[in-house]
Amino acid sequence: MTNRRAALYFLALAAAAPALAQTGPLFTDPPATASPRARMEVLHIPSGGVEINGVAYLAAGPGPHPTIVICHGWPGNEKNLDLAQALRRAGWNAITFNYRGAWGSPGAFRFGQNPEDAKAVLAMLRKPEVAAKLGIDTRRIVLAGHSMGGWVTGMVASEDQALAGAILISAANMGMLPQLLGDRLEAQAAGNSEALAGTSPTIQAIELRAQAAAFDLRPRATGLVRQPLLVLTSDDGLKPATDPLVAAARAAGGKVTEGHQATDHSWSDARIALATRIHDWLETLPARR
Numbered sequence: 001m002t003n004r005r006a007a008l009y010f011l012a013l014a015a016a017a018p019a020l021a022q023t024g025p026l027f028t029d030p031p032a033t034a035s036p037r038a039r040m041e042v043l044h045i046p047s048g049g050v051e052i053n054g055v056a057y058l059a060a061g062p063g064p065h066p067t068i069v070i071c072h073g074w075p076g077n078e079k080n081l082d083l084a085q086a087l088r089r090a091g092w093n094a095i096t097f098n099y100r101g102a103w104g105s106p107g108a109f110r111f112g113q114n115p116e117d118a119k120a121v122l123a124m125l126r127k128p129e130v131a132a133k134l135g136i137d138t139r140r141i142v143l144a145g146h147s148m149g150g151w152v153t154g155m156v157a158s159e160d161q162a163l164a165g166a167i168l169i170s171a172a173n174m175g176m177l178p179q180l181l182g183d184r185l186e187a188q189a190a191g192n193s194e195a196l197a198g199t200s201p202t203i204q205a206i207e208l209r210a211q212a213a214a215f216d217l218r219p220r221a222t223g224l225v226r227q228p229l230l231v232l233t234s235d236d237g238l239k240p241a242t243d244p245l246v247a248a249a250r251a252a253g254g255k256v257t258e259g260h261q262a263t264d265h266s267w268s269d270a271r272i273a274l275a276t277r278i279h280d281w282l283e284t285l286p287a288r289r
């Protein structure tokens with residue numbers, strides 16, 4: 001490439017850069033002069049007689065800050081840490097955690113314990129001394145979850161009257177899996193067992209079949225009218241299982257916002273779209289008094 005051609009090439013890149021760059025709070029680092037600066041803290045959260053692992057991504061500035069708690073899926077290979085980082089840049093604290101028996105948290109993994117673990121996280125964050133240390137506005141805590149984490153979110157949000165909102169991302173209704181998968185349930189469990197301790201595909205399949213009615217989100221729709229609900233779906237085949245929950249919540253008077261993205265279960269090629277959709281919805285939430 002000649003020097004002239006190289007110069008023209010780099011000029012073209014520079015001209016295109018503004019069009020390609022992302023702007024706005026999701027893509028803007030906080031100033032280094034912020035006090036306190038953005039930071040991360042490791043959490044040890046008491047739940048079921050052990051302490052599960054968590055991480056707090058804390059926003060810059062004095063706070064207190066609105067806070068989102070993100071529940072991962074089964075087994076949780078996609079933990080949505082990019083989402084946590086993006087929302088922190090936008091002024092939200094973001095809390096992630098691992099259920100008992102998952103990804104190094106002590107204990108044995110059981111589906112029925114996962115909502116209990118999420119409740120334990122919320123209970124700890126609401127303690128005055130913890131909220132003060134982490135800069136959490138306990139009146140503005142939103143619970144979110146991806147895949148099985150969406151089920152965890154629905155289960156917990158249907159009982160928690162103090163949440164500012166709830167977000168279901170490509171949610172899997174665990175109570176419907178035995179019906180949907182039939183004889184393939186154990187094979188599905190076998191493919192989702194990495195990094196899970198004290199369990200096996202057979203144990204997981206037995207629990208899901210035995211607790212199908214108790215794990216079904218659809219009867220919990222009336223409990224989800226207590227706070228705004230954002231339901232995001234993708235091209236993973238799970239939307240038909242989510243639609244009845246949305247319809248029932250709306251019929252009960254719930255404030256439900258839906259969004260669909262033509263992407264895979266993990267939103268692999270729509271991560272910025274995911275963060276933007278969630279951030280824009282969070283901005284619509286009323287301040288709790």
